[in-house]
Amino acid sequence: MASFARSLRILTRNPVLIRSFSSKPHVVVLRKTLSVPSCLTSSSNKLENHSQVRYYCPEKKNAKQSEDEIRQRVLKVCASYDKVTADKTQYLQQERGYSSKPPLSLNMISERVLLVLKLYDKITPEKLSLESHFINDLGLDSLDHVEVIMAMEDEFGFEIPDVDAEKLLRPADIVRYVADREDVYE
Incomplete structure (x- = not known):
């Protein structure tokens, strides 16, 4: 938890670092179909309809966010983080128990x-x-x-x-x- 808070502080103090991350990822799907020679398809039907799917996210180099957008996004993350820790963390109060022998006479x-x-x-x-x-x-x-x-x-x-x-x-x-x-x- 402390490392998360430390990372969050570093991010909020360095807007250049925040601008390097894209807030809305764009995913492009490419589908590549393999052409299988006919000599292989007769022995194995599994290779006939083989296709490969790849995903990638292109970077947006020219899109710059304003400091207000960054601040809003960071505050939203901080607010949700506070809700999680406040709701799910319950502390037990620690008590120390001391004991001794009964008094002797x-x-x-x-x-x-x-x-x-x-x-x-x-x-x-x-x-x-x-x-x-x-x-x-x-x-x-x-x-x-x-x-x-x-x-x-x-x-x-x-x-x-x-x-x-x-x-x-x-x-x-x-x-x-x-x-x-x-x-x-x-």
Whole structure:
């Protein structure tokens, strides 16, 4: 669309260029009939009535248009162009949508940690508290500890490095780590 408008501006500023184009094309039709020898017509009847049609448009060298005619023609094109763009173009208003995680609190984090641990099949919910040790109090081994850490990664949506995972031996440690990671201080 911009290139069309740019071309239109160039045309309106250069009347010599506009005069070189003819506003009313004159088409001359020439018909040329081929004469086919009789030796070829007997083998193929398609060549008998062959005619060739050509069209050409001669230039009018002496016909000059006035500036008013050119201006009217250009304004007519511009007016029709404006109608097309106004009718057929509908713009959608763009909106940006922002989202974030729900606000976390220490109580919410501790409830989510305890819920994940209660759903783990090797932990008895009666023995579970925020201060219970995974290995000493709950009887988990190192492989179970890794599975608990992986479940916490899935719950909170971020990866816990192995160096930090070795230090998380109580649910309270996990709550403190998640709160530090998510910048929750209340």
